Amino acid sequence: MRIVPEKLHWTGTVSAVEPRIRLLRSFSEMSHTYQGYTLIVDGRIGADDGQFRIGIGKALHAKHDFRIGDLLEGLCLPVQDPRRDSVTHYRVSRVKRRASGETVPHDGPPFQGIAPALTVYRERSRRRLAARKYSTKCFGCIWASKMAVEMLIDPWNPSYRYRTETFCYGPKSCRLYKAGRCRKVPGRKGMTWVEEDWVDEDATAHRGPDD
Numbered sequence: 001m002r003i004v005p006e007k008l009h010w011t012g013t014v015s016a017v018e019p020r021i022r023l024l025r026s027f028s029e030m031s032h033t034y035q036g037y038t039l040i041v042d043g044r045i046g047a048d049d050g051q052f053r054i055g056i057g058k059a060l061h062a063k064h065d066f067r068i069g070d071l072l073e074g075l076c077l078p079v080q081d082p083r084r085d086s087v088t089h090y091r092v093s094r095v096k097r098r099a100s101g102e103t104v105p106h107d108g109p110p111f112q113g114i115a116p117a118l119t120v121y122r123e124r125s126r127r128r129l130a131a132r133k134y135s136t137k138c139f140g141c142i143w144a145s146k147m148a149v150e151m152l153i154d155p156w157n158p159s160y161r162y163r164t165e166t167f168c169y170g171p172k173s174c175r176l177y178k179a180g181r182c183r184k185v186p187g188r189k190g191m192t193w194v195e196e197d198w199v200d201e202d203a204t205a206h207r208g209p210d211d
């Protein structure tokens with residue numbers, strides 16, 4: 001008989017909302033899965049106090065338009081394999097908004113309005129963002145995303161490595177932007193692919209500097 005784990009009660013204040021996107025890399029190839037959104041919440045889950053990353057679905061975000069300052073509560077589970085996820089908790093249910101944060105206009109940076117539909121992120125595409133910028137100056141920006149990355153090392157003898165990477169979907173002219181070092185992707189037989197700047201330039205070539 002399958003044992004269903006008991007969900008934990010959580011409550012806290014939203015300090016950031018960002019898209020929850022998974023990146024699969026296979027040497028120079030990549031694909032994205034748009035899973036939903038991440039609520040970064042300062043509060044309590046079960047008996048633990050702290051800052052948590054809670055994964056939610058796109059329908060829940062569309063229903064509530066979550067924003068910074070919302071006081072929320074609900075139920076959730078810890079993720080099964082933290083290596084494979086950029087959130088700490090997911091499978092959220094019974095969400096209630098106890099108080100509403102203010103809707104901050106989009107005149108950032110960082111831009112702190114309501115995170116748009118996932119199709120908007122997909123259409124805009126992303127540039128790599130230095131991890132330090134992500135966690136400092138860009139914190140709370142709706143265009144920032146910390147992705148769980150799964151790297152297929154050898155397609156003929158499947159083995160994987162995992163890490164997180166940070167990205168920006170915002171305007172290319174943003175004064176806070178810093179790319180950071182080119183990222184390296186391991187491959188079979190000790191080979192390494194370096195993701196040069198042209199990858200980001202190509203991915204966002206359809207946007208003007210202020211789009």
Ligand code: SF4
Nearest residue numbers: 109138141168170174
């Ligand atoms: S660099 Fe990107 S993520 Fe950071 S504030 Fe600017 S638009 Fe937002």
